[in-house]
Amino acid sequence: MVDRTQDFTSGLLEQIKGFSRDVQAVEVGTVLEVGDGIARVTGLPNVRAQELVEFSNGTLGVAFNLEEDNVGIIILGEYIDINEGDEVRATGRINSVPVGPELVGRVVNVLGEPLDGKGPINASGGIYAVERIAPGVMERQNVFRPVQTGYRVVDALIPIGRGQRELIIGDRGTGKTALCLDTIINQKNNRPGDELICIYVAIGKRAAEIRRVVATLEEYGAMSHTIVVAASASDPAAMQYLAPYAGCAIGEYFMENGKDALVIYDDLSKHAWAYRQVSLLLRRPPGREAYPGDVFYLHSRLLERAAQLSKERGGGSLTALPIIETLLGDIAAYVPTNVISITDGQIFLEGDLFYSGQRPALNVGISVSRVGGDAQTKAMKKIAGPLKVDLAQFRALAAFAQFGSGLDKDTQARLDRGMRLTELMKQPQFQPEALHKQVAIIFAGTRGHLDHVPVSRVKEWEAGFLRFLETQYPDYPNKLYEKLTFENVEEILTTAVKDFNATWN
Missing domain, CATH: 2.40.30.20 (Elongation Factor Tu (Ef-tu); domain 3)
Structure with a gap:
């Protein structure tokens, strides 16, 4: 009996020694x-x-x-x-999300939890709040470096800069997602030290579509520099609403650490629908088209977080490519006009052009990039000038030529060159092109070196010339990237295209 009492007493004393007065209050x-x-x-x-x-x-x-x-x-x-x-x-x-380089190559949800079955993610960058204040005016600097999409028509005529916000808008099935995926794939062509981390945010898309996107990126070796944030159509509206903010927070980690990141929001139309749904369920007052009154602020506070930071802040950048889906080409609807007014330009993809075989189906007339021109390389800017003029003249003359029969030689020559340049602007999906190839092809087209080539054989000539350039002038890419000026390679390209035309038939 005494032993049991002593055991009880000693146990009680041990508990008293380990007693802590700390109280954790939980609401x-x-x-x-x-x-x-x-x-x-x-x-x-x-x-x-x-x-x-x-x-x-x-x-x-x-x-x-x-x-x-x-x-x-x-x-x-x-x-x-x-x-x-x-x-x-x-x-x-x-509400926050884990960030860090460990997320690269992974598919995660809004909370940063893995969805790809590759095990847990031990993010070393800590956690970032999903909603964060955008960098201030004095923390930014002008956009001055390009994001190469791999599409000649975009990189030459509607260039995108690092830190820019460029809207991609068009009807369903006009190639909006394809353009963004090709941009991600094209980042493999970046030179060392010029890398771009890509974050693809899927909002309200079918799970099968998201799986196809991931499979495509894996097939072309692009997941090595990509993070996918997925909120599928089967996920709650709350997850779809928070997805772009989570993707943006992940991108901000890289930007604030002096790196360059690109975030794609696919798409903000469904994001607005998800926000409308949760707002109506919570009985917030509805406004136009039943959207709550702050639907503009919904997207402005997201897109303003894209920036080119100043040197004092590390010089990193976050580029935003929001996607908006229109109905029958109506860009004057509520959400599209909101996002157009927030962004630094838009790439408008048109259904009629898409079905006529023009890929990418880009309407050059109403597409614009307000700041990207400052980011173009000197070589691209030099050859893009004549291209813009030639295509603008072609569009004006093509409309005029429909009403006239007899055209003078000069007008007919401009029409013929415009048709060949239009053909050169066509590119198949998942075949983005490095800068040195773009410069070579646009140079040949604008300087009249294809004027003798039948329109039906332009693509054949193009493929042959690029092969010839690669085998006969292997030092051309290094020469271009050495200074990124056209003058550095003008002589090589002039000689190369003349030599090729002498053998081509």
Whole structure:
């Protein structure tokens, strides 16, 4: 009996020694109602906007509506197992995502959790809040370096700079996603020290489509510099709403560490729909087309986070390529006009051009890049000037020629050259082109070296010339990249195209 008492006493003393006065206070609320991916909770008076909360079954949510007597929560997962009266705990953490180089090559969800079955991600960059303030005016500098898309028509006529926001807009099935994927694939052609990390954000797309995108990037060896953030159509509207902000936060990590990143939002139309859905469910006042009144701010605060940082901030950049899907080419709809006014230009892809065989189906007339011209290499800027003039004259003369029969020789020659240049601007999907090849082909077209080639054989001539240039003038690429000026390679290209034309038939 004495032994048992001593054991009890000694055990009690040990517990007293290990006793701590530290008390961890946890705010616990109660679910008032739940359904359609949202919950109303009471008992969380100190919860903050965008704070993560945890339901009793482990599902996470984000505090979205802060009202006087309850909190509107958007649920990041299944809501079927959440019931009225369940406990909800405030975590004290703002909605955030893990960041770091370990995410490159992976497919993740809005919370940074892996979806590709390749194991956990131990991100070394810490965590970044999903909603962050955009860099200020004095923290930025002018755009001065290009993002090479690999498309001649884009890189020459509507150039995109690192740190720019360029909208890609068009009807369904006109090649918007294809253009972005080719841009990602083309980054393999970047020279050492000029790398670009790409983040592809899939918003509301079918899971099969996202899988095809990942498979395409893997097939062409582009996943080695790409992160995919996926919120499929089967995911809750809350996940689709948060996806672009999560992708942007991941890109900001690279930008703030002096690197260059490109983030593609595919697409912001579905993002606006998801935001409208959660806003209506939480009874926010609807406005035009039932969108809430702050739908402009929804996209402006996202796209303003793209920037070319100043040297004092490390000189990194984040380029944004938002995609907007239009209906029957209506770019004057509510969301498209909002995003057009926010971005630094737009690439308009047209259904009629697409179905006529023009790929990419880019309408040069209403596509524009407001700041990208400052980022073009000197070589591309030199040869892009004549190309713009020739194509503009061709469009004007082609419209005029429909009403006239007898054309003088000069007009006919310009029409013929315009047809050949238009043919040169066509490129097949998943075959983006390095800068040195673009310069060579555009030079040949604008200087009249294809004027003798039948339009039907332009693509044949182009393929033959590039092979000839590669075998007979192997030092040409290095010569161009040495100074990135056209004068450095003009003599080589002039000689090469003359030699090739002498043998081509």
